[in-house]
Each structure stands twice: as structure tokens, then as C-alpha cells.
Amino acid sequence: MTSNHRRVVAVVAAASFLTLGSSCSSDGESSSGPTASEVDRPTVVVTTSILGDVVENVVGESAEVEVIMPAGTDPHEFEPSAAQVVSLNDADLIVANGLGFEEGLLDIVDAAAGDGVAVYEVGPDVDPLPFPEGFEDDHAGEGGATQDDDHADEEGSDDPHFFTDPERVADGAENIAEALGAEIPALDNDTITSQATAYADEIRAASEEIADGFSAIADEDRVLVTNHEVFGYFADRYDFEVIGAVVPGGSTAAGPSPAALGDLVQTIEDAGVPAIFVDSSSPTQLAEAVAAESGSDVEVVSLFSESLGDEGSGGETYLEMIRTNATAITDALS
Secondary structure (H helix, E strand, O other), X not given: OOHHHHHHHHXXXXXXXXXXXXXXXXXXXXXXXXXXXXXXXXXXXXXXXXXXXXXXXXXXXXXXXXXOOOOOOOOOOOOOOHHHHHHHHHOOEEEEOOOOXXXXXXXXXXXXXXXXXXXXXXXXXXXXXXXXXXXXXXXXXXXXXXXXXXXXXHHOOEOOOHHHOHHHHHXXXXXXXHHHHHHOOOOOHHHHHXXXXXXXXXXXXXXXXXXXXXXXXXXXXXXXXXXXXXXXXXXXXXXXXXXXXXEOOOOOOOOOOHHHXXXXXXXXXXXXXXXXXXXXXXXXXXXXXXXXXXXXXXXXXXXXXXXXXXXXXXXOOHHHHHHHHHHHHHHHHO
8 A cells, every 4th residue: 555545544534533423422422413402493584683683582592593684784785695595485484674674685575475484574563653754765776766666655654763762672572472473383482472571671671771871961962963864763762853864864775965965064063963873884984074074073973773783892782782872872962
């Protein structure tokens, strides 16, 4: 046998030994591959990272949860991979934001529903608010063309950003538990309901703490300028006023006109606004340009609004996200 042949045989033998060793634990029982309980668990596919965290808290270990949009993703710009489309079609339940929010997923989720996949949209069931008067519903793609006219007609002008109001997210968690019980009978409904209630209570307690913390901000200073129309629910919950947006619409895909930007600069100057709040998942160049043009010391402050943050960012979970945002807003306006 040549030296090359001896090396090949040795490598094959070593690989076989490692494979055998990894398949058995110290007491001789198999330890590789998923357990029976993991194989049997239903799969819940969730569109956004924020709702993914909510669903994970509701289901615990009872189901596999797959989140389509990674943390830090702009949901208005997101397009799914082929593998993610397969996951949506194979789900036992899809949990979506709804109200036209997931612009690149609308047709795909509709198609899955048409093929018999159960879909639960959270937004329509948490008392959605309309966009401000005069708002143009521009969940749109390139050239300003609405991506899904059927959804635009169906949803009207309701604001999809309900997740900036923790109280509505708490309600949504409890509604998700009901949807899970209705659509996936194999789940232990009592366990799911109990977990949802505990999590919803935790969110509501955090919301009360946040409201107390905002007492440091004088009533006349409770004004917000944002990079697009995303904080309407937040303002409604905590008695703020949104007086302007860099992109005057509900989607970051829209483009502001020079006249609109000029008007916003004037609004900032007239109101003495100290900060423009921008989404952590969106570009900040326009907001920075408006801040510079305003001629005053206007800070650009990043918030987690449409997506969770990466590990260690302070926005890794929904509860972390709302607390971090509250601190940033209080620091900027008080």
C-alpha cells in the first residue's frame, strides 16, 4: 500500500470513529438529530422581528417559531428568499402584522392563504387608528406605484404601526394565543393562554413605567418630528404630538418633495424642536440634512420603531426596545 493510500484509509477510519462517537452519549444512547418532541412541534412563521419576539413569548417551547425578517431590517424594503417563501407555505400558522405593512410579502402571504395555510393578522384586531388627515397612503414601490392596490382598497388608510403602542401589543399577544388555539388544536390551549396573559401583563406594567417616566417632559415639549409616519400610536398613547415627518407617509419607500422638506425645516424652526427621531432600520441622511438645514442645534436620535435591534443594541426584545426608546425620547426632549 502506498503512503497516499495509507493516508486515505486513516482519514476514512477517523471520520467513521468520530461519526460513531457523536451518535452515542456516554451511556450508549443516541444523542444526534432532533427529538421526537421537536419533530412533532408545529411551526409558526412570523413576518416581523417585533411580532416574532411576541410570538416566542406566547408559545414558549410549544412550537417552532421562524421569523422571516431579521432584526435591523426595514420591513418596507424587505424581499423574502426562496427558502423563506417555502417556509411560509409550510407553516401551521402565519402571524403577520397586517394593514399592508409587509409590502414585499403581501402577495406571498395571500398566496399561502389561498393554498390553505392559516394566517392571522394582528393589526386589524387591536383597534387600528387612521393615518393623520391629509396623509397619502404610500406603501409604494419605485416610481410611487402602489405595490398592492387590492390591499390598499381593502385596508383603507389605517396605520399599520400599532406596535409603537405597548398596550396594543399586549392585546395582540392575547389575540395571538386565541388564534394559535383555534388554528393549531395540538397545542395546549391552557398553557398558551397562561403564557400570553403573563407576557401581556409584563408589557402593560412596562407601559405604565414608561408613562411615569415621561412626566419629566413638559407638556409643551411633547412634540415629535420623525423620519416617516410611524409614531402615531405612540403619540396617542402617551400624549405627544407628531408635528412633522421627513418622509410624509407610512412607508420609507416614499420620497419627499423639496417643498415638503422646506416646510418641515420651517416647522422645526418655529417649534424649536430639539430632535428628529429616526428608525434604526432606515437610512438617516435625509433627516441629518433637514437637521443641518434648520439652522438650530437639532439632534438626530435613533429609535427602534419597525424592527428589533441586534444583540447588545438595547432593542433585542420588544420590552428592551420600548424601554430604550422611552429613555432616548425623554433624554432628547427634557
